[in-house]
Amino acid sequence: MDAASWFFNGDPDNERTVGWWCPTRACPSISNSRGMCKSCIREHRASGLDRETFLDTHVPEERKYAPGRHQARCLVERDGRRCTHGKYCRRLCLTHYRAWCTSGSPEVEVWARTGPVPLTDTLPACAIARCEQERSGLKTLCSYHVAKHRRDAPNEPVEEWASRQTPFLRAHQFSLVPFQPVMRWEMLYALQQRDARGGKIDPTLVRMLSGLVGDRPHLLDADRSELMALAHTKTCAGASAHINEIYRVVHVGHEEMRGIKPTDKLVWHLPSIKAPSRKSKTGRARSTHGELDFTAITQPWLRDLTLEWARNIDPSLEVLRDTFRVAVLVVAAP
Numbered sequence: 001m002d003a004a005s006w007f008f009n010g011d012p013d014n015e016r017t018v019g020w021w022c023p024t025r026a027c028p029s030i031s032n033s034r035g036m037c038k039s040c041i042r043e044h045r046a047s048g049l050d051r052e053t054f055l056d057t058h059v060p061e062e063r064k065y066a067p068g069r070h071q072a073r074c075l076v077e078r079d080g081r082r083c084t085h086g087k088y089c090r091r092l093c094l095t096h097y098r099a100w101c102t103s104g105s106p107e108v109e110v111w112a113r114t115g116p117v118p119l120t121d122t123l124p125a126c127a128i129a130r131c132e133q134e135r136s137g138l139k140t141l142c143s144y145h146v147a148k149h150r151r152d153a154p155n156e157p158v159e160e161w162a163s164r165q166t167p168f169l170r171a172h173q174f175s176l177v178p179f180q181p182v183m184r185w186e187m188l189y190a191l192q193q194r195d196a197r198g199g200k201i202d203p204t205l206v207r208m209l210s211g212l213v214g215d216r217p218h219l220l221d222a223d224r225s226e227l228m229a230l231a232h233t234k235t236c237a238g239a240s241a242h243i244n245e246i247y248r249v250v251h252v253g254h255e256e257m258r259g260i261k262p263t264d265k266l267v268w269h270l271p272s273i274k275a276p277s278r279k280s281k282t283g284r285a286r287s288t289h290g291e292l293d294f295t296a297i298t299q300p301w302l303r304d305l306t307l308e309w310a311r312n313i314d315p316s317l318e319v320l321r322d323t324f325r326v327a328v329l330v331v332a333a334p
């Protein structure tokens with residue numbers, strides 16, 4: 001994670017990142033599921049080869065792994081050296097297009113090989129952080145971002161629009177830039193907590209979340225059921241579980257910051273209280289769900305007593321559950 005640009009570059013070799021190399025030996029694609037990338041699946045079908053042979057021998061054509069990166073070069077060439085700038089108009093770069101116009105617009109193909117000297121410098125990069133692709137013509141953006149701006153927000157000034165944009169993201173990458181400023185920190189905190197408990201980081205899901213809740217100011221004020229309803233509009237497996245966890249983690253973190261412990265409340269969220277456990281390596285239980293609602297002990301003094309005991313003794317999950325059950329039974333007994 002690069003904190004300065006809110007950019008996460010997952011490592012497909014790390015089993016805790018959801019992202020895998022395409023198994024085709026010569027293919028540099030990374031996809032969000034195991035197995036071949038989409039292009040290889042298509043090309044495998046068309047090839048008629050058996051899977052093993054295909055994986056070993058297939059060499060994919062140059063594809064748009066990052067749009068704009070394989071931008072067509074300017075036509076100008078001299079002694080086998082091609083102009084390094086991207087094409088702008090009439091297959092010439094901006095500089096050479098202007099030169100071509102002032103020399104009276106001769107036949108382009110001939111002029112490009114006989115007239116001008118090829119440029120050798122590289123153009124400045126796109127204004128979007130980490131995009132790193134060359135600028136398109138007179139624009140401050142690369143051709144991918146120029147097209148995206150034209151499509152998504154043609155009336156918004158480029159500088160404003162650019163502050164919320166990410167570079168073209170591949171399967172193993174995400175950026176927190178599309179989230180509102182406070183929400184970026186909330187997401188970062190939640191993802192760090194998830195990583196700390198050994199959970200996987202799924203870039204595809206985070207990218208989906210940015211589309212889903214990216215326009216909200218922050219999570220603390222958001223309505224949980226409304227968020228869950230939003231998550232259910234996505235067919236993506238794990239969306240609701242992810243949103244649920246992020247929402248909870250941010251709230252627990254906020255309460256801890258204000259000095260409220262998860263055990264101060266009447267309803268204990270079991271993953272948050274981290275009860276001691278002899279079975280776990282860390283010595284703390286790693287349950288991922290479940291609640292104990294102490295209001296089920298309707299007798300107030302017994303409820304307070306049970307809560308006091310649980311807070312002071314810090315019992316294991318089994319002992320805590322048994323005691324809770326007994327307390328509920330005692331009250332319910334005639």
Ligand SMILES: [Zn+2]
Nearest residue numbers: 022027037040
């Ligand atoms: Zn592939």
Ligand SMILES: [Zn+2]
Nearest residue numbers: 074083093096
């Ligand atoms: Zn040129």
Ligand SMILES: [Zn+2]
Nearest residue numbers: 126131142145
């Ligand atoms: Zn760009």
